[in-house]
Amino acid sequence: MFVCVCKAISDKDIQTAILDGAEDMEAITRELGVGTGCGTCHDFTQELIHQTLAAKLSYAA
Template sequence: MYVCICAAVPDCEVRSCIARGARTVEEVGDGCGAGTGCGSCHDRIDVLLAAAQGLEGLPISA
């Protein structure tokens, strides 16, 4: 599924960018181009960022 239609960036590419260290919409844009056009995808990028950051804060179970 595309996250950013303007730059034709799929969700897997945005997730990869986040995994490489992007922590803001601007950093995602710098890394893969998503969110650098009209801006209508910023909310979707924010959701992916929040989900990734939420998972980082979870404790590792044994």
């Protein structure tokens, strides 16, 4: 599913970037350009970062 329509970035693209070390909104924006268009994807991207990091941490524990 596309999260950022402006940049054609999917939830999988964002999750992959997080798992590769881009662990906050600034890093995701720098890596993928998410949120640099209309900005409507910002809140969902933040939530996706939070959820993916929580899963990453629980998997590592």
